[in-house]
Amino acid sequence: MASSPIWASRxxxxxxxLDLIRAARSISRVELAAATGLTGATISAVVRELMGDGLVVEAGRGGPTGGKPRTMVQLNPLARYSVGVQLERNTCVIVVVDLAGRQVARTSFQGVASMPxxxxxxxVASQVDALLATAAVDRERVLGVGLVSYGPQDRRAGVLLTPQPTDAWLDYPVARLLAETLGLPVLLDNDxxxxxxxxxxxxxVDPRSTYGCIYMATGIGGGVVVAGEVYRGSSSNxxxxxxxxxxxxGDECSCGNVGCLENYAGPSAIVRQAMATPGLAQRLALDSTAADLLTEFARIAAAANAGDTGARGLVEQSARHLGGAAVTMACLFDVDTIVLAGPSFAVAGSIYQTLIQQEVDRRLFARRAHPVRIVPSVNGSDAAAIGGAILVLQSELTLRHPRTDDGARPVPAGTAEIH
Structure with a gap:
């Protein structure tokens, strides 16, 4: 039975x-009612509210349906913006996206790891301010900042639970202090x-699907999304x-476990193995003292693409280890797609994609029930930063703290505004 109009206020x-309008790009109220099971009156009330907030606009008439042409509605991408900040061990990437998730500005810089x-x-705050100014984005339309980094972390408290890159970062209130400096809400999340x-x-991806993501920057992480919701677990770790x-x-990892995948397949492991391979480090001009592991890893990956057998062997070995991890992910969560995201897949992504796909096809428990596709991220090297901004946009969908027509917030900036 269709829902009552009272749900329009929920x-x-x-x-x-709003999410259906975003995904459809252009849709009629009749189609929204059919997709949601809500009454026409409820849909009209919700759409009217969204239009009043400037989030949705009418977009002309739809095609002929045998009756009166339907008025289409669509998202207003310029109504709101958000910022994504990827805080890596060596590099910081900052992006600004509009309400449709389209990137409108980007910057990056190194050196954060060497600073308290x-x-x-x-x-970081000064770079965010500069980027918003350069992009000429109205600050009153900025929903907030998605600060994404490695784990473990206490997402609710907005603190990292790891002494990386230095001990000073452990338990430091990164989200609260960045929010206070910027005057914008800040959400801390996993990259x-x-x-x-x-x-x-x-x-x-299919919005109804269950899919996974393997993210590789300096380290290796994972994520699973079920019907548009990130699987969080008990502590978002x-x-x-x-x-x-x-x-x-295997050897003990800094996390406390032994034989961790990251210590076999991650960029630091590949660089370490290359340094120990006779002649390879010299041939590729690797720097054993370099602080930026991603640059050294990129040299190895580029050489692997160019046909260097030593470099190729190391990358392929890494890919097969990651293939085993992909099989584990697929067995645990029964995903139908696994996305490869992050800067470390940018150079040798084709090697990783091919070999991980082979491992999954060969070893997956449910391979006779359905295939699992291994695909590259549509967001490339900046996937985490863009995703951080999009997590903030999703908070607008829950709309726990709606804005007024002039864009003002009824809640002071801080981490509690975004859910």
């Missing part, structure tokens, strides 16, 4: 309708989870495939 209903947080966060949800928002044990007799 954030969940409003979010559902009380110096790094003001630098792999952010990269995963970005695929959903950009329409790269789920799907950490970089720290599943590949060898119960």
């Amino acid at each position: 954030p969940k209903t409003r979010g559902l309708v 947080p009380e110096r790094a966060l003001p630098l 792999a989870a952010a990269a995963a949800i970005g695929e959903y928002w950009m329409g790269a 789920s799907v950490e495939i970089g720290h599943i044990s590949m060898d119960i007799n």
Whole structure:
């Protein structure tokens, strides 16, 4: 039975309708009612509210249906913006996206790893301010900032639970202090989870599907999305495939586990193995003292693409380890797609995609029930930063704190505004 118009005031209903409009790009009220099971009166009330907030606009008439042409509605991409900040061990990437998730500005810089947080966060804030100014984005239309980084982390408290890149970052209130500096709400989240949800928002996956993401930057992480919702687990530290044990007799990892995947297949492991391979480090001009592991890893990946047998062997070995992790992810969550995201897949992504697909096709428990596709991220190297901004956009869908017509917030900036 269709729902009562009283549901028009519920954030969940409003979010559902707005998300359907976003995904459809252009849709009629009749089609929205059919898709949601809500009454026409409820849909009209919700759409009217969304239009009043400037989030949705009418977009002409639809095609002939045998009756009166239907008025179409669509998202107003310029109504709101959000910022995504990817805080890596060496590099920081900042993006600004509109309400449709389209990137409108980007910047990146290095050196954060060498700074204590009380110096790094003001630098990040100044870069965000500069990027918004350069892009000429009205600050009153900025919903907030998605700060994404590695785990473990306390997402609700907005703190990292790891002494990386230095001990000073452990338990430091990164989200609260960045929010205070910027005067904008800040949401802290996992980089792999952010990269995963970005695929959903950009329409790269079936919105009803269950899919996974393997994210590789300096380290390796994972995320799973079920029908448009990130699987969180009990503390939002789920799907950490970089720290599943590949060898119960392996070396101890800094996380406390032994034989972790990251120590066999991650960029730091590949660089370390290349340094120990006779002649390879010299041939590729690798720097054993370099602080930026991603640059050194990119040299190895580029050489692998160019046919260097030593480099290719190391990358293929990494890919087969990741193939085993993909099989584990697929067995645990019964996903139908696994997305490869992050800067470390940018150079040698084709090698990884091919070999991970082979491992999944050969080893998956449910392979006779359905295939699992291994695909590259539509958001490339910036998947985590874009995903961080999109997680903030999703908070607009829940609309726990709606804005007024002039864009003002009724709630002071801080981490509690975004859910």
